[in-house]
Amino acid sequence: MYVTVKGGEQAIDAAHAWLAEARRGDPAVPELSLAQVEQQLGRAVDRAMGEGSLYDRELAALAVKQAQGDLIEAAFLLRAYRTTLPRFAYSVPVDTTSMLVQRRISAVFKDLPGGQLLGPTYDYTHRLLDFGLAADGAPPPAPQTPPDNAAMPRVPDILGHEGLLERDGGGEGEPGDLTREPLRFPAPRDVRLQALARGDEGFLLALGYSTQRGYGGSHPFAGEIRMGEVTVEIEPPELGFAIDIGDITLTECQMVNQFKGSKKVPAQFTRGYGLVFGHSERKAMAMALVDRAMRAEELGEDVTAPAQNVEFVVYHSDNIEATGFVEHLKLPHYVDFQSELENVRRMRREAARAVEPAEAAE
Amino acid sequence: MNGYNFAYLDEQTKRMIRRALLKAVAIPGHQVPFGSREMPLPYGWGTGGIQVTASVLGQDDVLKVIDQGADDTTNAVSIRRFFARTAGVRTTTHTAEATLIQTRHRIPETSLRDDQIIVYQVPQPEPLYRLESSRAETRRMHGLADYGLMHVKLYEDIARYGQVSISYDYPVMVNQRYLMSPSPIPAFDNPKMHMMPALQLFGAGREKRIYAIPPYTEVHSLDFDDHPFRTIRAPHACGLCGADNVYLDEVVTDDRGGRLFVCSDTDHCAERRAGGHVGASAMQDAAE
Numbered sequence: 236m237y238v239t240v241k242g243g244e245q246a247i248d249a250a251h252a253w254l255a256e257a258r259r260g261d262p263a264v265p266e267l268s269l270a271q272v273e274q275q276l277g278r279a280v281d282r283a284m285g286e287g288s289l290y291d292r293e294l295a296a297l298a299v300k301q302a303q304g305d306l307i308e309a310a311f312l313l314r315a316y317r318t319t320l321p322r323f324a325y326s327v328p329v330d331t332t333s334m335l336v337q338r339r340i341s342a343v344f345k346d347l348p349g350g351q352l353l354g355p356t357y358d359y360t361h362r363l364l365d366f367g368l369a370a371d372g373a374p375p376p377a378p379q380t381p382p383d384n385a386a387m388p389r390v391p392d393i394l395g396h397e398g399l400l401e402r403d404g405g406g407e408g409e410p411g412d413l414t415r416e417p418l419r420f421p422a423p424r425d426v427r428l429q430a431l432a433r434g435d436e437g438f439l440l441a442l443g444y445s446t447q448r449g450y451g452g453s454h455p456f457a458g459e460i461r462m463g464e465v466t467v468e469i470e471p472p473e474l475g476f477a478i479d480i481g482d483i484t485l486t487e488c489q490m491v492n493q494f495k496g497s498k499k500v501p502a503q504f505t506r507g508y509g510l511v512f513g514h515s516e517r518k519a520m521a522m523a524l525v526d527r528a529m530r531a532e533e534l535g536e537d538v539t540a541p542a543q544n545v546e547f548v549v550y551h552s553d554n555i556e557a558t559g560f561v562e563h564l565k566l567p568h569y570v571d572f573q574s575e576l577e578n579v580r581r582m583r584r585e586a587a588r589a590v591e592p593a594e595a596a597e
Numbered sequence: 598m599n600g601y602n603f604a605y606l607d608e609q610t611k612r613m614i615r616r617a618l619l620k621a622v623a624i625p626g627h628q629v630p631f632g633s634r635e636m637p638l639p640y641g642w643g644t645g646g647i648q649v650t651a652s653v654l655g656q657d658d659v660l661k662v663i664d665q666g667a668d669d670t671t672n673a674v675s676i677r678r679f680f681a682r683t684a685g686v687r688t689t690t691h692t693a694e695a696t697l698i699q700t701r702h703r704i705p706e707t708s709l710r711d712d713q714i715i716v717y718q719v720p721q722p723e724p725l726y727r728l729e730s731s732r733a734e735t736r737r738m739h740g741l742a743d744y745g746l747m748h749v750k751l752y753e754d755i756a757r758y759g760q761v762s763i764s765y766d767y768p769v770m771v772n773q774r775y776l777m778s779p780s781p782i783p784a785f786d787n788p789k790m791h792m793m794p795a796l797q798l799f800g801a802g803r804e805k806r807i808y809a810i811p812p813y814t815e816v817h818s819l820d821f822d823d824h825p826f827r828t829i830r831a832p833h834a835c836g837l838c839g840a841d842n843v844y845l846d847e848v849v850t851d852d853r854g855g856r857l858f859v860c861s862d863t864d865h866c867a868e869r870r871a872g873g874h875v876g877a878s879a880m881q882d883a884a885e
Contacts, residue, residue: 243669243670243671243673243674244674244678246671247671247674247675311639314635315635315636315637317635318634318635318636319601319607414632414635415632416632417630417631417632417633417805417806418630418805419630420731420732420733421733546730546731546732546733550732555635555639555640556640556803558639558640559639559640559641559642559644559803560640560641560720560803561641562639562641563639563640563641563642563720566642566664566671566672566701567664567665567670567671567672568665568702568781569665569846570665570666570702570703570765570782570783570844570846570861571702571764571765571766571781571783573783573831573844573845573846573847573861574764574765574783574784574785574829575764575765576831576847577764577829577830577831578762578764578829581760581829582758582759582760582762585759585760
């Protein structure tokens with residue numbers, strides 16, 4: 236006897252209870268604290284904040300823990316929380332020139348004002364598993380140097396003096412906000428940059444990489460990458476001046492790209508820009524490459540490659556949208572499948588009927 | 598629910614969505630962009646429908662949620678619980694009792710009335726997307742009512758297969774002006790949209806579009822005079838209630854080709870059985 240399926244509700248509750256148990260793992264192993272996640276899985280926390288578009292290390296640590304380290308799920312948790320928050324102010328633009336820099340490198344100058352500063356980087360580590368980390372033990376203390384208070388001008392400002400590099404486009408009016416207003420095309424650069432900053436690191440990495448392999452190449456140089464803390468300020472209308480509401484860690488990448496000039500503009504370098512929450516050079520650099528690639532039309536270049544196609548990039552960079560829609564395929568689709576079944580059966584019947592008389596005639 | 602507004606969304610967001618809905622009702626079948634919010638459920642799982650429902654839901658409403666025609670599929674259960682939790686409204690599985698019905702992939706078999714609203718979950722609001730991937734371009738095509746591409750697609754289907762090969766999400770022309778995706782309902786349900794007394798609202802959260810069909814509006818499934826639109830259904834009667842004019846699910850009963858066809862609309866089937874209708878399979882079981 237066929238009985239229609241019931242009990243979806245109990246099944247869902249039971250599944251969630253099992254999930255909670257699986258998340259906790261073996262109770263004999265001590266539970267992770269949020270402080271441990273935030274301190275010791277900092278790059279995971281950074282990525283969840285960046286793609287979740289919410290700067291809050293503690294909440295991001297909670298999201299990473301709740302998602303069992305699934306960073307797209309963690310970003311989703313942050314996004315769903317963020318969307319419920321009231322917006323009481325927009326910050327004034329952060330000034331990365333006055334960043335409290337932990338790391339700053341330029342690939343286009345051997346030395347420059349403020350110097351090259353390696354900072355806490357994996358760059359020159361040999362990728363050998365460190366079995367010492369498997370055992371407990373504090374690392375040897377890092378050498379201390381007194382802070383150097385020398386000014387650290389941004390490389391684009393250094394190049395800008397001679398007019399060798401295009402100026403920063405200021406944009407017209409208030410920047411757009413794609414979390415409030417639906418995307419429209421042609422999408423201005425501010426909205427594109429917002430989409431990229433929230434975009435999936437893996438997707439941007441692959442697109443950026445594709446531009447280096449001939450799919451919309453633009454001869455990039457890493458003009459400057461800097462990472463450190465900047466002050467966030469808001470300007471309440473009743474005060475009339477800016478007040479400091481806290482510091483956030485950012486990674487900024489200024490990509491400098493060759494440009495041969497046009498009839499109107501003499502040859503000069505153009506820019507691609509990347510800015511992300513936390514310490515994430517891979518994402519900032521990929522973002523800068525893709526930003527520059529999407530400027531193809533504006534700069535009179537042929538739009539031929541995926542990274543240059545603004546609609547393609549912006550519609551597909553959001554991993555929360557992407558994961559939802561890819562994974563929705565596991566929802567029941569049996570009604571549509573039934574339609575397809577009957578359709579295929581009918582087409583096969585009609586094809587068979589068309590063949591039979593021909594065979595009979597032979 | 599503590600800490601959240603009635604039906605989850607804040608009132609300003611609901612207002613923004615209602616404004617989009619008003620515009621959508623005023624221009625039947627036209628896709629209105631809206632500031633879709635990030636919901637606590639994944640994109641592609643009904644976030645558009647949920648936002649529309651949240652924006653029109655009132656305390657006295659009675660809500661029914663179906664997925665694949667059934668009230669007890671997991672995602673329907675999940676969405677119904679979401680509103681029971683965030684809005685505390687009454688829910689029902691009976692089509693006739695509901696004032697608001699949120700659906701994915703089906704229109705109930707019971708005819709809807711003019712005091713009911715049906716909200717469709719829409720994965721892809723753009724009916725032309727398989728033919729033209731750029732939304733900037735399709736927007737222009739809608740503006741000019743330039744739908745030749747879709748007619749060519751239907752014509753090519755007929756030339757190649759002798760018939761239109763679309764079996765669900767079958768494109769419709771609304772009020773003789775806008776080409777519209779009916780959402781992935783089976784083509785079987787398309788005729789129910791035509792001159793429907795209930796207000797039909799469509800929400801696409803990920804794609805950030807809302808559209809609508811006001812009550813008693815002409816909805817025509819695209820076709821040609823010599824190849825009129827045909828619906829498709831399994832040519833059987835429901836094994837449980839005997840209905841032979843409804844959409845059926847095919848249930849696999851064994852690994853030797855055994856099949857049972859039953860109503861996709863579970864409420865409709867239950868009501869018929871309560872009314873004394875018995876299908877062939879149920880009769881056989883009773884005899885055994």
